[in-house]
Amino acid sequence: MNSSKLRHLQIYEKIRSLIQNGSYRAGDMLPTEAQLGVTFGASRPTIAKALNRLGHEKLVRRRAGFGTQVLAPGRSAVTAGLLIPELHQTEIFEPICASITETASIAGMRIIRPPELNLRQERRMLTESLADQFIAAKVQGVFFTPVEFIPDQEAFNVETINRLTSAGIRVVLIDRDVFPWPRQTPHDLIGIDNIEAGYVMGRHLLDNGCGKLAFVSAPDPAMTVQLRRLGCREALIQNGYRANSLTSVDFIPDQPEKTAQQLLTKKVDGVICANDATAAPLLRALLDLGVDIPGALQVVGFDDVKYASLLSVPLTSYRQPCDDIGKVATETMINRIKHPEAPTRRVTLAGQLIPRNSSAGRLPS
Template sequence: MERPTLDEVARLAGVSKATASKVLNHRRYVSEDTRRRVEEAIGRLGYVPTTGPRDAASLRAVNVVFDTLANVYSAQVLSGIVGAARAQDVEVLVDALDPAAGDAGGPLSASWIRRLATHGRAGVIVVTAELTAGQRAQMRAAGLSVVVIDPLNPLDDEVVSVGSTNFAGGLQATRHLLDLGHRRIAYAGGVSVSAPSRERLQGYLSALSDAGVAADPGLVLEQGFSFRAGREMAATLFARERPPTAIFAGSDASALGVLEAARRQGLRIPDDLSVVGFDDTYSAFTTAPPLTTVRQPIEDMGRVALRTLLQQARGERPDSHHIQLATQLVVRESTTAPRPE
C-alpha cells in the first residue's frame, strides 16, 4: 500500500500544497480554519512526512516519555539521558503518560506521533511503559527511532530495549537472604505483565529451587513498583498464618512501602523482618535502617538509551536490540539472620 502524499492531503483539505506544507511545518500566517482542515486531512489519511536517516542538523531533539515522573527512579533515568544529550548538543523534551487522554493527543497517541514526525525529532525514549504493536508500527511509518528503558511488556527484535540483568539481580537478592538463614522469603513485585518484574521473580524462584526450598505461592504478590503497592503487599503478607521472615521487594519504592507497613505493625528492621529492594536509588541509603538492595546502573541506562537512539536515527545498526547492564547486590543494614524459631 502506497504512503499518502502531501498532494493528497492538500486536495482533501481544499488548499494548495504550499499551504499544506506551511501547516505541516508550523509556519505563521495560516488561518485557524485552514490549519484545522489540513490537520484533519493528515489524520484521516494517516499522512507522515517521508523520512530516512536524519542528518546531523536534525538530530537536535529527542522526546522522553515516562509512565510517571513521581519517583526517584525516573529522576535518575532522566539525569542520565540529559547528561548524554548535553554532551551531544541535543535537546530533551519530557512528558508523562496521561491514561485519561487516551488517543486524544496524549503521549504515544497516533496524533502525538505524527506531530513528532513533522517536527523532525530524532526519536523517542519510552521509560517503564507499555509500547503496543500499533504504536511501534506508527513510529516506524513516521520514521521515528525508538528505544525503551525497562519495558513494561516483552518486545520483539525490531525494538531496542535497555535494562539490567533482572534475573541475576533477583537471584542475588534471594541468595543473600537464603545465606542468612531465611526460608520464608516473600516476593513483592511489580504488576504481573511487567517484563522486569517477571525476570526478577524468575531469579527469586531459581534461587529458592537451587537451595531446595519449595516456593510458597502465598508469598508471591505482584501489584506494582510503588510505595503504596509495597505497603499494601506487606500488609497482606503480615496477615498470613505464617508470615515471611524476609521480603524481597521488586523496587526500592515498594521496599519503602514494606518498611512503612512493618513500622505500623510494630516490627523492627532487620530484627523481626529483613528487607531487600531493587534499584539502589538515592532513597536506599537514606532509609532507617539503610536499605540492602540490588543496584542497577539507572543513570547509565539513560545514557546508553540516548546514545543508541541517536545511533539509530543516523541510520546505524544498534550494537544490540536488547541491552542489559550488570546488577550488583549492595548489602546495608536492613537484612540479618532470622530469629530462632
C-alpha cells in the same frame, strides 16, 4: 549524578524548551541570572551553568554587562525525543533522562524533552500526544518506555512504535520491551537484567540465614517485576528449595498494613519487594506492628534512587545503573540513526547490591 547537577540540567532543559517552542524568540533578552534564580529557586552559579550550556549549543549569547540574548536556533545534526510517560512517576527515569540529556549534549545530539507532563492525563492520551509532537518536530529518534497498566497495552505500544517508524524515526526502548518475556521486538533495548537482579536479592537473603521467602508486588505486576520474581525463585532452586517455595503476596498501595499482616500470617523471614516504592510503605507498616527488622524479618527492594537510605530502617536495595543506562542508550541511538541496517542491540547492564540495615545477616546460633 548529584542533585545540583540534576538541577542545572533541569533548568537548562526548561529554558531550552521555552526557546524551542517560541516563548523566547531570536533577539529576545532572557531574564537576569538573579531573576532566573528566583524563578527556579536556584543559586546564581547553578543558573550560570544552565546558561553556559545553552551558550555552547549556540542557542544564546552571553555578554558581560549586556545580558543573555536568544539566538536563532540552528538544527542539530541529530535530534531525539524522550517518550517516557512515567518520567515523574517512577523514580529511575529522572536520572536516566538526565544522563541521556548530558551525554547527548556532549555528542552534539539535541534532546527534546517535554517541559511539563500532565500527570493527570491518562497514559494512553499522554503517549499519543507526545508521539504527535515528535512526529511533527521531525526528530530522527525517540527514546521510548512502553506504556503499562492500560487496556490492550501490547497493541497500543506496537501501534505507537509503528507510527514513529513509519515517520522515519528510529526507536530505542528504555527499561522494558513491548512484548512479554521471552518475546522480543526488533528494536534496540537498554535496561538491567531483571532475572539476575532478582537472583542477587534472593541469594542475599538466603546467605543471610533466611529460609522462607516472600515476593511482594502489585497484582498482575509489570513484566520487569515478574522477571525479578523469576530470578528470586531461581535463587531458591539453586540452593536446594522446591520451585514453589517462593510465596507471592499482593501489595495494595493504600492498605500496606494488610500486606504486612499477610506476611506475618505466612511466617516468612525474608521479603523481596518489587521496588523501593513498594518496600517503603510496607516497611513502615511492619514497624508499626512491632516487627523487629531485621531481627525477625529481613526486607529488600529494587532501584535505590531516592529514599532507600532515608527510611527509619535503611533499606537494602538493588541499585539500577541509571547513569550508565542513559549513556549506553544515547550511544545506541546515535549508532542506530547512522546505521539503521545494523543488527538489533539489546544491552542488559548489571546493577549493584547495596546492603543496609533492613537485611543485616543473622549471627550463627
